[in-house]
Amino acid sequence: MALLDVRGLCARHGAVPVLDDVSFHIERGEIVALLGGNGAGKSTVARAVSGLHRPSSGEVMFDGRDITRADPRRIVQGGLSHVPDGRRVFPSLTVEENLTLGAYLDGRRKNVVAQRREAVYRTFPRLAERRAQRAGSLSGGEQQMLVIGRGLMSDPSLLVLDEPSAGLAPASIAALAEDIAAIRAAGTAVLLIEQHLQLALRLADRLVVLQEGHVILSGSTAAVAADPRIGRMYFGDGNPLK
Numbered sequence: 016m017a018l019l020d021v022r023g024l025c026a027r028h029g030a031v032p033v034l035d036d037v038s039f040h041i042e043r044g045e046i047v048a049l050l051g052g053n054g055a056g057k058s059t060v061a062r063a064v065s066g067l068h069r070p071s072s073g074e075v076m077f078d079g080r081d082i083t084r085a086d087p088r089r090i091v092q093g094g095l096s097h098v099p100d101g102r103r104v105f106p107s108l109t110v111e112e113n114l115t116l117g118a119y120l121d122g123r124r125k126n127v128v129a130q131r132r133e134a135v136y137r138t139f140p141r142l143a144e145r146r147a148q149r150a151g152s153l154s155g156g157e158q159q160m161l162v163i164g165r166g167l168m169s170d171p172s173l174l175v176l177d178e179p180s181a182g183l184a185p186a187s188i189a190a191l192a193e194d195i196a197a198i199r200a201a202g203t204a205v206l207l208i209e210q211h212l213q214l215a216l217r218l219a220d221r222l223v224v225l226q227e228g229h230v231i232l233s234g235s236t237a238a239v240a241a242d243p244r245i246g247r248m249y250f251g252d253g254n255p256l257k
């Protein structure tokens with residue numbers, strides 16, 4: 016049984032159809048990248064699986080349960096954590112306070128929260144060094160680490176990352192790739208929403224490509240990358256792996 020199984024998802028913003036019959040799945044411990052241009056519907060998929068956007072039809076199954084219309088807090092508690100795009104930290108709070116907020120649903124279990132924080136600090140030693148610093152003073156790459164770390168504070172089995180590389184310098188993107196690989200190595204599956212094709216190719220086991228709300232391609236990273244349609248989408252021509 017897949018960890019996440021999205022079946023025939025349709026969604027609208029008002030009267031405008033945004034997703035049409037979107038289906039894909041993620042196995043435990045897998046990285047699946049969801050690719051597509053601006054406005055293709057990627058963030059709407061992320062919001063629909065995490066309960067923030069109510070689909071007009073279709074189903075979202077997570078860990079064997081139907082979460083299509085579940086309360087977003089229940090979805091987090093069930094093990095699905097969503098790190099939205101925009102890299103929003105609480106700038107006047109410290110790194111540690113920002114992390115603690117990621118476990119607000121477990122707020123009374125102080126020991127559990129402290130253990131999870133230490134686990135995040137092991138994954139992101141830079142955050143440990145800056146734990147008492149105000150989040151607003153961090154670099155863009157560090158703020159990205161912080162929002163991902165905050166997403167890990169609910170101890171998810173699936174982390175949904177919406178455009179984590181957006182606006183980062185190449186060195187920060189390289190560090191981000193290592194961080195995401197480490198998160199997967201620790202057993203957490205990742206739905207990686209990206210416009211950065213090379214990052215997706217490097218990390219993902221499988222790719223799903225959205226265009227105007229439709230899945231136009233999906234399969235193993237090697238198979239999708241070799242499809243001429245993706246070469247045309249990103250490079251005008253050719254195979255991005257060559």
Ligand SMILES: Nc1ncnc2c1ncn2[C@@H]1O[C@H](COP(=O)(O)OP(=O)(O)OP(=O)(O)O)[C@@H](O)[C@H]1O
Pocket residue numbers: 028029033051052053054055056057058059060
């Ligand atoms: N709150 C909203 N109200 C109305 N339309 C919206 C809303 N949010 C998104 N849309 C529209 O829905 C479509 C899909 O948007 P979505 O943000 O899911 O795409 P995306 O692939 O994540 O794009 P981007 O990479 O630009 O964030 C777009 O045409 C967008 O303009």
